[in-house]
Amino acid sequence: MKRLRFEYETKLEFSQCVTGHSFTLRCTPFSDGRQTISEPVCEISPKLGEVWRSRDSFGNILICGRMDEPHKDFSFKVSGEAQIVNSCGGSGAAAAFYGFQTPLTFPGEKILSFYERNKPSAADVLSRAEELSASLYEHMTYIRGVTGTETTAEQAMEMHSGVCQDYAHILLSLLRIEGIRCRYVSGLAFEFGETHAWVEVHDGVRWTGIDPTHNRLIGDRYIKLCHGRDYADCPIERGIYIGNAGSIQTVSSRITEI
Amino acid sequence: MNYMNTPVADAKAVNELLARYGVKFGIYKNGTFNEQLFPFDAIPRIISAEDFSAMEKGLVQRVDALNLFLKDIYSDGKIIKDGIIPEVFVYISKGYLAPCAEITPPKGIYSHISGIDLVQAQDGTWYILEDNLRIPSGASYPLIARELCRMASPGAFENNRIADNRNYASLLRSTMDHVNCGGINVILTPGRYNAAYFEHSYFAEKTGAILVQNSDLFVENNILYMKDYQGGKTRVGAVYRRISDEYLDPMTFLPESLIGVPHIMDAYRAGNVAIINAPGNGVADDKGIYYFVPKMIKYYLGEEPVLKNAPTYLPFYEEDRKYVLDNLEKLVIKDVSEAGGYGVVFGRDMTKEQLSDWRRLITEQSRRFIAQEIIDFIDLDVMENDRTVLRKADLRAFVLSGEKTQVWASGLTRFSRKANSFVVNSSQGGGFKDTWVLLPE
Numbered sequence: 114m115k116r117l118r119f120e121y122e123t124k125l126e127f128s129q130c131v132t133g134h135s136f137t138l139r140c141t142p143f144s145d146g147r148q149t150i151s152e153p154v155c156e157i158s159p160k161l162g163e164v165w166r167s168r169d170s171f172g173n174i175l176i177c178g179r180m181d182e183p184h185k186d187f188s189f190k191v192s193g194e195a196q197i198v199n200s201c202g203g204s205g206a207a208a209a210f211y212g213f214q215t216p217l218t219f220p221g222e223k224i225l226s227f228y229e230r231n232k233p234s235a236a237d238v239l240s241r242a243e244e245l246s247a248s249l250y251e252h253m254t255y256i257r258g259v260t261g262t263e264t265t266a267e268q269a270m271e272m273h274s275g276v277c278q279d280y281a282h283i284l285l286s287l288l289r290i291e292g293i294r295c296r297y298v299s300g301l302a303f304e305f306g307e308t309h310a311w312v313e314v315h316d317g318v319r320w321t322g323i324d325p326t327h328n329r330l331i332g333d334r335y336i337k338l339c340h341g342r343d344y345a346d347c348p349i350e351r352g353i354y355i356g357n358a359g360s361i362q363t364v365s366s367r368i369t370e371i
Numbered sequence: 372m373n374y375m376n377t378p379v380a381d382a383k384a385v386n387e388l389l390a391r392y393g394v395k396f397g398i399y400k401n402g403t404f405n406e407q408l409f410p411f412d413a414i415p416r417i418i419s420a421e422d423f424s425a426m427e428k429g430l431v432q433r434v435d436a437l438n439l440f441l442k443d444i445y446s447d448g449k450i451i452k453d454g455i456i457p458e459v460f461v462y463i464s465k466g467y468l469a470p471c472a473e474i475t476p477p478k479g480i481y482s483h484i485s486g487i488d489l490v491q492a493q494d495g496t497w498y499i500l501e502d503n504l505r506i507p508s509g510a511s512y513p514l515i516a517r518e519l520c521r522m523a524s525p526g527a528f529e530n531n532r533i534a535d536n537r538n539y540a541s542l543l544r545s546t547m548d549h550v551n552c553g554g555i556n557v558i559l560t561p562g563r564y565n566a567a568y569f570e571h572s573y574f575a576e577k578t579g580a581i582l583v584q585n586s587d588l589f590v591e592n593n594i595l596y597m598k599d600y601q602g603g604k605t606r607v608g609a610v611y612r613r614i615s616d617e618y619l620d621p622m623t624f625l626p627e628s629l630i631g632v633p634h635i636m637d638a639y640r641a642g643n644v645a646i647i648n649a650p651g652n653g654v655a656d657d658k659g660i661y662y663f664v665p666k667m668i669k670y671y672l673g674e675e676p677v678l679k680n681a682p683t684y685l686p687f688y689e690e691d692r693k694y695v696l697d698n699l700e701k702l703v704i705k706d707v708s709e710a711g712g713y714g715v716v717f718g719r720d721m722t723k724e725q726l727s728d729w730r731r732l733i734t735e736q737s738r739r740f741i742a743q744e745i746i747d748f749i750d751l752d753v754m755e756n757d758r759t760v761l762r763k764a765d766l767r768a769f770v771l772s773g774e775k776t777q778v779w780a781s782g783l784t785r786f787s788r789k790a791n792s793f794v795v796n797s798s799q800g801g802g803f804k805d806t807w808v809l810l811p812e
């Protein structure tokens with residue numbers, strides 16, 4: 114068991130003032146069988162307009178809001194304490210839709226042939242997932258900037274490179290070929306200064322987190338923020354605004370042991 | 372009495388009026404948008420009281436089962452667990468929306484307004500061709516046409532025992548009121564450039580709902596409001612939205628949607644507003660799911676289906692696939708992800724080469740297609756250059772689910788304007804007729 118203190122902040126700087134800004138944030142971690150979150154606080158700036166809470170179908174906590182007044186920057190900061198007990202992501206049934214491909218995970222020729230070459234041999238779900246993760250880890254090279262948030266698993270496989278989001282999407286695609294229910298997770302991990310993505314696999318009883326970017330089960334140094342079938346289901350921040358403005362985003366996170 | 376000889380308005384005059392009122396619809400062809408008139412034919416389709424009463428039973432039963440199916444799919448999925456429908460048909464359907472899982476809409480109604488397409492075979496049997504549970508359009512056409520005909524020849528309606536179809540507005544209104552969560556009713560339109568804008572404004576006027584665009588609405592604390600000009604806000608309890616699911620809420624669905632209302636899904640999830648029809652209904656009117664509707668009726672209602680499906684085969688099942696491949700030249704093939712008549716092809720129109728291409732495609736992508744026996748449905752008299760010709764016609768019946776499920780005693784009869792063509796869709800150049808349901812003697 115570990116007790117961690119976390120702090121996570123995203124800042125958006127617009128190139129000019131924007132108005133009519135609506136946003137949904139999935140930045141507030143919630144308790145499950147693995148992590149117990151106490152006193153999470155979310156601060157949003159500037160303090161304009163209304164902010165409220167909601168929930169989505171995947172069980173995530175949403176912070177929703179609207180800022181009609183002009184503003185040139187936007188930031189949200191979450192902090193709190195997490196108690197991590199083991200490497201499992203909580204027990205209970207998994208919704209059936211987690212077993213099916215989405216537009217981002219849909220396998221093409223490249224993924225299907227990779228799967229044919231790397232069929233796992235173990236009998237149980239988790240070991241099969243670990244085998245697939247290991248083959249993937251061997252095959253891929255971690256490179257920033259070659260992929261984006263809309264890159265599909267198949268496209269990343271074709272380039273055999275990408276970042277944690279791409280590793281996660283490919284692993285989801287491979288697991289779903291096997292009919293295994295699995296989900297995409299966004300969160301924080303001890304050694305990274307920003308957000309991370311990994312996969313949770315359901316073995317019929319419980320969820321277990323597996324990090325294909327590092328080819329290991331998630332340990333007690335990971336804090337989950339949200340999950341869904343793929344990245345598109347659960348972006349940490351989604352917003353729309355009026356104004357022909359670009360934006361620069363900076364993300365920072367810090368986890369310390371208590 | 373021979374109704375065919377009943378004097379009805381001069382179709383030319385009515386068509387001119389329709390054009391003047393802006394009764395149009397839009398079609399996409401080769402990637403460009405064209406607005407076009409939906410030609411009206413003055414000879415009504417007539418449905419006898421007995422025929423209508425049987426049809427009514429069947430339609431109510433079908434829509435009730437479809438509503439139960441939607442409720443089940445977005446909660447426990449019992450029909451899948453019980454092995455009636457393979458789960459793959461549900462979860463890879465484009466219309467299945469995971470963000471709608473575990474949401475129970477107000478009063479548990481998903482499909483408030485259902486447009487069910489039927490055809491009548493030569494022997495008089497009615498067959499269901501398709502269910503439309505998302506935003507079925509077209510009810511305004513027979514309404515307006517009747518209104519115009521009534522002005523032109525009031526006698527035709529006074530002397531004949533024809534069910535008055537003007538109650539559509541009150542049916543629609545009570546459907547909205549029934550699920551309203553507190554607040555006003557609004558009709559959400561993408562705007563005046565939408566080809567169905569006329570229908571949107573027409574229904575708003577007839578039901579007393581307020582016609583709005585997304586910029587008139589906003590969400591705060593999971594409650595939907597309409598802005599008023601004084602800078603105040605009015606709570607909205609029900610939205611009859613005429614924009615499709617993908618565009619409904621840019622915070623949940625397509626982020627690039629410019630016609631949606633941000634956070635409307637949060638208000639809906641919280642039970643603070645009814646969305647008519649419910650998002651996610653596309654999973655139940657998917658052409659692949661159509662095959663299972665008679666099974667749903669038995670499963671949920673314990674009843675035998677009153678109305679028949681066209682005999683349908685799913686190449687997904689090996690036995691069906693074999694039949695389809697062996698009999699392709701006499702079947703209709705439909706792409707499950709298409710609509711508007713675009714994905715419908717007849718085996719008898721194919722060359723040898725095309726047949727073998729289709730056989731390959733069906734074998735490779737067995738979930739993507741369904742096949743049906745061709746129903747030789749009846750032709751109706753249509754006026755063409757001052758003489759009557761026979762043309763294939765179908766019927767879209769409108770079923771409204773509020774406190775109870777009711778069938779509107781009228782409907783949109785669509786006909787093909789090409790001789791021998793079975794495809795009647797307006798997007799394929801079809802026209803329409805009023806539908807007269809006769810009252811019992």
Ligand SMILES: Nc1ncnc2c1ncn2[C@@H]1O[C@H](COP(=O)(O)OP(=O)(O)O)[C@@H](O)[C@H]1O
Nearest residue numbers: 501681710711712713743744745746793794795
């Ligand atoms: N089994 C069939 N037999 C004869 N005609 C058919 C059959 N199925 C479809 N059609 C014709 O094709 C049209 C379009 O088919 P439909 O299943 O309604 O698909 P869409 O979603 O494209 O409207 C129907 O309105 C009808 O005119």
Ligand SMILES: [Mg+2]
Nearest residue numbers: 488501711712
């Ligand atoms: Mg149709």
